[in-house]
Amino acid sequence: MVTTMSLTDTYPVWSWNPVTDLRAMWAFPFMVNAFRAGTVVAVLAGVIGWYMVLRRQSFAGHTLAQVSFPGAACATLLGIAPVVGYFAFCVGAALVIAAIPRAGQSGSGQEAALTGTVQAFGLACGFLFVALYKGFLGGINSLLFGSFLGITATQVTVLAAVAAATLAMLAVIARPLLFASVDPDVAAVRGVPVRVLSVAFLVLLGTATAATSQITGTLLVFALLVMPAATAQQLTARPAVGLAVSVLVGLAVTWTGLIAAYYSPYPIGFFVTTFALGVYVFARLARVLAQVLARRAPASARLSGSAV
Amino acid sequence: MARIPEVARHRVPPQATTTGHREGGEGVVSLRRAAVRVGGRTLWSGVDLEVGAGEFTAVLGPNGVGKSTLIKVVLGILPTAAGEVRVLGEAPGRAGHRIGYLPQRRNVDPSLRIRGIDVVRMGLDGDRWGVPLPLPLRFSARRRAARDRIAEVIELVGASAYARRPLGECSGGQQQRLLIAQALVRGPELLLLDEPLDSLDLSHQGGVAALLGRICRAEGVSVVMVAHDVNPILPWLDRVLYLAEGGAAAGPPQQVITTRTLSRLYGAPVEVLRAGDGRLVVVGGGHGTEGGGGHGHHHELD
Numbered sequence A: 001m002v003t004t005m006s007l008t009d010t011y012p013v014w015s016w017n018p019v020t021d022l023r024a025m026w027a028f029p030f031m032v033n034a035f036r037a038g039t040v041v042a043v044l045a046g047v048i049g050w051y052m053v054l055r056r057q058s059f060a061g062h063t064l065a066q067v068s069f070p071g072a073a074c075a076t077l078l079g080i081a082p083v084v085g086y087f088a089f090c091v092g093a094a095l096v097i098a099a100i101p102r103a104g105q106s107g108s109g110q111e112a113a114l115t116g117t118v119q120a121f122g123l124a125c126g127f128l129f130v131a132l133y134k135g136f137l138g139g140i141n142s143l144l145f146g147s148f149l150g151i152t153a154t155q156v157t158v159l160a161a162v163a164a165a166t167l168a169m170l171a172v173i174a175r176p177l178l179f180a181s182v183d184p185d186v187a188a189v190r191g192v193p194v195r196v197l198s199v200a201f202l203v204l205l206g207t208a209t210a211a212t213s214q215i216t217g218t219l220l221v222f223a224l225l226v227m228p229a230a231t232a233q234q235l236t237a238r239p240a241v242g243l244a245v246s247v248l249v250g251l252a253v254t255w256t257g258l259i260a261a262y263y264s265p266y267p268i269g270f271f272v273t274t275f276a277l278g279v280y281v282f283a284r285l286a287r288v289l290a291q292v293l294a295r296r297a298p299a300s301a302r303l304s305g306s307a308v
Numbered sequence B: 001m002a003r004i005p006e007v008a009r010h011r012v013p014p015q016a017t018t019t020g021h022r023e024g025g026e027g028v029v030s031l032r033r034a035a036v037r038v039g040g041r042t043l044w045s046g047v048d049l050e051v052g053a054g055e056f057t058a059v060l061g062p063n064g065v066g067k068s069t070l071i072k073v074v075l076g077i078l079p080t081a082a083g084e085v086r087v088l089g090e091a092p093g094r095a096g097h098r099i100g101y102l103p104q105r106r107n108v109d110p111s112l113r114i115r116g117i118d119v120v121r122m123g124l125d126g127d128r129w130g131v132p133l134p135l136p137l138r139f140s141a142r143r144r145a146a147r148d149r150i151a152e153v154i155e156l157v158g159a160s161a162y163a164r165r166p167l168g169e170c171s172g173g174q175q176q177r178l179l180i181a182q183a184l185v186r187g188p189e190l191l192l193l194d195e196p197l198d199s200l201d202l203s204h205q206g207g208v209a210a211l212l213g214r215i216c217r218a219e220g221v222s223v224v225m226v227a228h229d230v231n232p233i234l235p236w237l238d239r240v241l242y243l244a245e246g247g248a249a250a251g252p253p254q255q256v257i258t259t260r261t262l263s264r265l266y267g268a269p270v271e272v273l274r275a276g277d278g279r280l281v282v283v284g285g286g287h288g289t290e291g292g293g294g295h296g297h298h299h300e301l302d
Ligand SMILES: Nc1ncnc2c1ncn2[C@@H]1O[C@H](COP(=O)(O)OP(=O)(O)OP(=O)(O)O)[C@@H](O)[C@H]1O
Pocket: B038, B039, B043, B061, B062, B063, B064, B065, B066, B067, B068, B069, B070, B104
């Protein structure tokens, strides 16, 4: 009790009455903006992330996320809005990765090596920009690990517009992209433009990572891009249900992360990542348990049968 | 999709005869003096093949001779170096929507979390742009028709019991059946199957071969199938294309799979034996025991 006194001086207290708590939190416009932006990002990342996990392109996604750091640093250096830097660098890097010829399936060694090179070069550029812009260091933490403070209404509008455009694009290519992701050879014979879809998806992934990294920071994009999707794929093998679960997990994790960050002195990136990991571990355990039970049931039936 | 009467299991003679090649237009697949080069090397040349509607054709030959390449040429994925290829009356690659294709042994990632039924559905509408409105089933005649068609082909290949399991958790043979259902779901006029019996045990080989034979007979679908062992499909075969490094031979199986033809193709003595149960056994072939012709049993009879 006494030890928490110092915290209660500066941080709001959780009253255990959700209605009052939420009302108190949303009295601040910056919190409302944070919830709006978080919701937009969770939906976008949940949907795009589901395809990314299915396509086994997490490494490409990771690289794009890292590249948003030099993007934001470069924008700051040039004195323009960081949002522009995020999107320009992420989409640019997506096009570079898309230009890497695919030796075979996704995840081939050659592709991974080249993607890793892009990632290292992006980070190196980020450090160069930081070095060039003296006095910028204060913002690095939130660039890397995310922040929910200071999200403006304009930023929310931009995020919503980008997310709407990205999701609309994805809706158009949803079925051919699923086909091309699961079964590229047959899809190509059926007239699905597999190569074009692969480039298009990387660009969509670039926009999604750019948007997500503004909330979670560039290092923790995976909390919203991979973990909800991976959780969904543990829980269901149905595409439509999986997409819905992925979005719901993303929303739950973002909202609880925002609330936890508001009521504590610790950064949002930590909470979102921890909650997402917790949900994933839980789903994984649930599936293992279900499998064990399914295997047990017939075995025990046999045993009791032979005993009689 | 039709109960297949028992009579259909007894072979009817091939409708199309080997004469009349020059008429053109009628053949479902026709290759004339076709040759293909891969990586600067001519794999095969002078291949003539005429597949008529509702015919069952096997493509045989040793590993690496270019059987899968032939399928890709017919699909229009690879160009020919010489000769002419027509597929369903069009240039290769133009009639993709009328063809069912099963690539050679796809290694389905065991962690792939997509159900078999979803993979079958992709064969039906996976190439459509946009997403369907999530109307309840009873308001959408099209969605009902799609659901029924998918259930029908899954039933046809006998995969109903595991179609709702993730594909990665199905056995190789179960996956193969579901992928055949995917190739069939849109009612293709031509089925191109690259070693569909690969990785199946003997009894399942017979089962899938009989299934394909029935589809070919009952629905008039032309089947071109790359095979490693001709025996499981022998009862259904109308035509064989035998590829070897020394050339190619096409025709009815009893004319192609003979000691004389295969010895000429290999340029070395090859013997075709007929076992008591009607199985064909190819012995020799100048490629050691392994390359003896792709007919499976090269030594003693089982
Ligand atoms: N991209 C490529 N570049 C160069 N050579 C290739 C390429 N793809 C295939 N080949 C060669 O073409 C030849 C034919 O390959 P193909 O896959 O058609 O053989 P196959 O008859 O289907 O063999 P298998 O029975 O093993 O399936 C092989 O010798 C292979 O080495």
